[in-house]
Amino acid sequence: MASIKRLRSVIHSTAHHSVSGLCYVHPYLGEACQEVGISTVSVSLSKIEIKPKLENERKELELSITALRQKFKELLESERMMMDEIKSADIIFNFSKSIWPDSCYIEVVTQEDKRIEVAVDSLGNPAEILKAER
Secondary structure, eight states: OOOOHHHHHHHHHHHHHHHHHOOOOTTTHHHHHHHHHHEEEEEEEESEESSSTEEEEEEEHHHHHHHHOOOEEEEETTTOOGGGGGEEEOOOOOOOOSSSSSSSEEEEEEETEEEEEEEEETTBBBBBOOOOOO
């Protein structure tokens, strides 16, 4: 069973990395979103999936997303956790006018159905998570 405290640490580290200059997903993801006219995109960290599907996905984008998934896996392993303890892990990037993200939101669900959410702004500062009532 994954420690929620350690898993939250992994998610924070992944969020910070994903908006940093060390994450090569950007500017490729922002460019791809601009090409199809969308401002929000979801990338799965637990399986190979991008929503909505991006047309004409460049090789650089594919490789950089693979590297981001690998970074998430390495961070999990550094906390003695494995991917099979995770039911789902998704990262949502929001873009406005730039090819660099304004914010990043990560949601991870454990096999025990525990949901952990983290959001950061473009500088890696904690961001508030607002949700509509269901």
